[in-house]
Structures are given as structure tokens and as C-alpha cells.
Amino acid sequence: MIKQVKDGILYFDGCNTLELAEKYGTPLYVMSETAIVEKCREIRNSFLQKYKKTRAAYASKAFLNLSMCKIIEREGLCIDVVSGGELYTAIKANFPPEKIEFNGNNKTIDEIELAVDYNIGRIIVDGLDELSLIESVCKQKGKKMNVLYRITPGVKSDSHDYIVTGKKDSKFGIPLDDEIIFPAIEQAIKSEYVNFMGFHYHVGSQLHDNASHLKALETSLKLIKDTKDKYSYVTPEINIGGGFGIKYTDADDKKPYSYFLDPMMERIEEFSKDLNIERPEVVIEPGRSIVGEAGITLYTVGTIKDIPGIRKYVSVDGGMTDNIRPALYQAKYEGVAANKVDEPKTDTVTICGKCCESGDVLIRDAEVAPLKRGDIFAIFSTGAYGYTMSSNYNKNPLPAVVLVKEGESRIVVKRQSYDDMIKNDLC
Ligand SMILES: Cc1ncc(COP(=O)(O)O)c(C=O)c1O
Numbered sequence: 001m002i003k004q005v006k007d008g009i010l011y012f013d014g015c016n017t018l019e020l021a022e023k024y025g026t027p028l029y030v031m032s033e034t035a036i037v038e039k040c041r042e043i044r045n046s047f048l049q050k051y052k053k054t055r056a057a058y059a060s061k062a063f064l065n066l067s068m069c070k071i072i073e074r075e076g077l078c079i080d081v082v083s084g085g086e087l088y089t090a091i092k093a094n095f096p097p098e099k100i101e102f103n104g105n106n107k108t109i110d111e112i113e114l115a116v117d118y119n120i121g122r123i124i125v126d127g128l129d130e131l132s133l134i135e136s137v138c139k140q141k142g143k144k145m146n147v148l149y150r151i152t153p154g155v156k157s158d159s160h161d162y163i164v165t166g167k168k169d170s171k172f173g174i175p176l177d178d179e180i181i182f183p184a185i186e187q188a189i190k191s192e193y194v195n196f197m198g199f200h201y202h203v204g205s206q207l208h209d210n211a212s213h214l215k216a217l218e219t220s221l222k223l224i225k226d227t228k229d230k231y232s233y234v235t236p237e238i239n240i241g242g243g244f245g246i247k248y249t250d251a252d253d254k255k256p257y258s259y260f261l262d263p264m265m266e267r268i269e270e271f272s273k274d275l276n277i278e279r280p281e282v283v284i285e286p287g288r289s290i291v292g293e294a295g296i297t298l299y300t301v302g303t304i305k306d307i308p309g310i311r312k313y314v315s316v317d318g319g320m321t322d323n324i325r326p327a328l329y330q331a332k333y334e335g336v337a338a339n340k341v342d343e344p345k346t347d348t349v350t351i352c353g354k355c356c357e358s359g360d361v362l363i364r365d366a367e368v369a370p371l372k373r374g375d376i377f378a379i380f381s382t383g384a385y386g387y388t389m390s391s392n393y394n395k396n397p398l399p400a401v402v403l404v405k406e407g408e409s410r411i412v413v414k415r416q417s418y419d420d421m422i423k424n425d426l427c
Pocket residue numbers: 059062080103165202204205206241242243244285286287288289
């Protein structure tokens with residue numbers, strides 16, 4: 001059990017959260033190494049070892065730093081990056097280049113050069129002129145790059161509009177109109193500077209229903225068939241993205257990986273048999289599902305404002321700067337007073353941050369034990385897209401990140417200081 005309660009105190013991966021707050025300060029991101037490793041094991045058991053010719057590339061946008069790269073490498077996964085900065089982090093962690101896959105809808109020439117110089121495994125091309133950019137860089141450097149095309153499958157997933165990516169009206173992927181996609185495929189097949197590996201789709205994030213994955217798969221399979229029929233070219237790989245939902249609150253009906261992956265694998269096997277081709281290598285790109293539930297954030301309670309008949313605001317020392325998701329996606333979270341876990345939850349309050357924004361609310365109408373200044377409040381399932389989407393708004397320094405494992409803790413990202421925030425300023 002990653003979360004435990006002893007003497008009314010919340011423990012996380014064996015660590016007393018009050019002691020963590022005392023030792024490292026708040027706000028504090030706490031990541032359980034045990035939980036991350038357990039998720040990687042689940043992926044191995046239900047996908048990598050169950051099916052031959054498969055890879056899992058951790059979508060590092062969910063949570064990335066040098067230590068995380070080391071964990072992912074140790075667990076045998078590949079890594080998906082979407083920017084020069086993410087790629088640089090992986091390079092600095094000595095992540096094996098052939099296990100790096102580069103996504104992103106607007107890669108700059110510098111980013112492509114960095115990727116080609118480091119001989120990364122794959123670039124997922126997401127735009128019509130990107131292939132030509134890659135070709136020119138490869139030509140200049142005398143190299144050849146493996147590429148896939150990210151397609152826009154034209155499916156609408158059931159998630160917040162800002163985190164669905166597969167619908168036709170999207171900045172992601174290449175549209176599937178014949179006059180657009182086929183010339184692009186032909187260019188990639190004929191290119192001297194790239195190996196055309198196949199198609200990639202990612203339909204959206206925080207999904208609990210496999211319908212859009214399966215629909216997008218059909219679209220991609222048709223494209224594999226069309227490519228074979230038109231150009232006698234069999235693409236050796238298919239990337240079916242990530243998007244597997246996690247549990248933030250009881251309303252989330254989280255499904256196991258197998259719920260998404262088994263029917264897709266079955267369909268790909270059947271399709272390959274029918275087409276009389278070797279089954280392509282299948283790649284997934286999970287992000288949130290690996291780290292989301294592995295993280296909590298600890299805050300210290302400050303000002304409490306009780307507006308009679310309206311609402312009680314409990315302010316904590318972080319907010320939208322360390323977790324933008326409630327403000328951006330109306331995301332729901334649950335939390336608890338880490339020093340009062342066993343006390344009856346008799347109060348209903350709104351947990352808000354300290355930024356100069358009315359929308360800086362972390363949990364609306366949370367049922368809690370009566371809170372007072374100095375209490376430590378823990379919010380659960382903050383491991384994905386919290387730290388990586390954090391900001392210095394209102395010049396709030398970024399919190400530290402602590403990795404915990406079976407009662408041991410170590411800092412993996414230092415807390416920013418005020419000086420860190422102004423060190424690039426010139427006057
Ligand atoms: C291309 C791509 N792959 C993978 C992911 C990871 O998604 P998730 O964190 O939902 O697994 C994303 C983000 O939504 C993405 O855009």
C-alpha cells in the first residue's frame with residue numbers, strides 16, 4: 001500500500017508526510033518510486049511480455065527530470081520527448097539514444113539537429129513540411145532517421161476538450177485527405193534520408209473508454225493497407241499513443257491497461273493475418289498512467305476565510321503555479337489534512353491557492369476535518385502534469401520534488417529560490 005495512515009498521520013510509500021513537510025518545506029511534490037516502478041511492471045506484464053514486438057515509450061511531458069529518466073531506463077522503457085528541452089534532459093541523463101522517440105507539432109530546426117546529432121530512435125513527423133526539414137538535416141549530416149507520421153484520425157474522445165487530440169479540427173497530426181496524406185507517404189517511402197516506419201496516433205488523454213482508440217486504430221489499419229496497395233510498402237511499426245486514464249476521484253472509472261491494449265492487439269493480429277503481412281511492431285506512449293497516482297502534493301494551510309452562507313476558503317501555500325489542471329481543465333482532485341486523517345470530515349471548504357486569480361482553486365467543496373493555519377494538506381494523484389506544467393506566476397518559486405521509497409526520501413529537484421527566479425534578468 002503506497003498510502004497508509006498511522007496515528008492519524010498520512011504516510012506515503014512508507015514516509016511520514018508531516019516529517020517530509022518539515023524536512024523539505026511546502027509546497028512539496030512527493031513521488032513514490034515504488035508506485036512508478038509498479039506501473040512499469042504492469043506495462044511489462046500486460047503488454048511488453050504478453051505480446052512480442054512491442055515497445056512502451058514513457059511520455060515524459062507528464063513528469064520529467066534526470067532521476068525520472070534513470071527510473072524509466074532501469075525499467076526498460078523507451079522515452080517520448082516533445083521538445084528540445086525534454087530531449088536535452090534525456091541526453092543529460094545518458095538515456096540510450098535509440099530508445100528516444102520525438103513527438104511535437106512544431107519541431108524547430110535546432111531541435112531536429114539535436115535529435116539527429118544524438119542519433120535518436122525515431123522522429124514522429126507532425127506536419128507536412130517537417131519531413132523536408134528532417135531530410136535536409138540528415139543530408140547535411142550524412143545520416144538517416146527513422147520516422148513515423150502522426151495522423152489525425154478524426155475521432156472525438158470523451159475527455160476535456162483541451163486534452164483531446166484526435167479530432168479532425170486539431171493542430172496535431174496530418175489530415176487524412178487523400179491529396180494530403182498520400183503524397184506525404186510517397187515522399188517518405190522514396191526518401192534517401194529517412195526510413196519510413198509507419199503511422200502514429202494519439203487520440204487524447206485521461207480516457208476511461210477504449211472506443212476512440214479502437215476507431216483510430218481502424219483508420220490507421222486502412223492506411224497501412226492503402227500504403228501496401230498503392231506503393232507495395234509494408235510499414236513495420238504502428239504507434240497507438242497513450243491516454244490511459246487514472247483515478248483522481250471516485251468518479252473516475254479507471255481501467256487496466258489490458259482493457260485498452262488487448263482488443264487493439266487482437267485487431268492488429270487479425271488484420272495482419274488477413275493482409276498476409278508480418279504484424280507490425282506496436283508502440284504505446286503512456287504518460288499520466290505511469291506517474292499520476294504516484295504523486296501527491298503537500299501544502300501548508302494559511303489564511304481561512306469563512307463567508308457566512310456562501311463558502312469557506314482555505315488557502316494553501318501553493319496553487320495554480322504548482323497545479324494548473326483545476327484552473328485549466330476544471331480537473332477534480334481529492335485531498336486530506338495529513339495530520340488529521342482519522343478525524344471526522346465535518347467541514348466543507350474550498351481549497352484555494354495563493355495566486356492573484358479567482359480561478360486559483362485546487363478543490364471546490366472538499367469535505368475535510370476542521371482545518372486551521374499550519375495544518376498540512378495533501379492532494380492526491382498530482383504526479384502527472386503538475387510539476388511539468390508549473391509556473392512562476394506571481395514570482396512563486398517552484399516547489400522541490402522528493403522521491404520516496406519504502407520509508408526513505410531524497411530530493412530529486414531542488415526548490416527554486418527567489419534568486420533562481422531572477423537570475424536571467426538584466427538591468
Ligand atoms: C503524442 C502523445 N503521446 C502520449 C501522450 C501521453 O498521454 P497520457 O499522459 O494521457 O498517457 C500525449 C499527451 O496527451 C501525447 O500528446
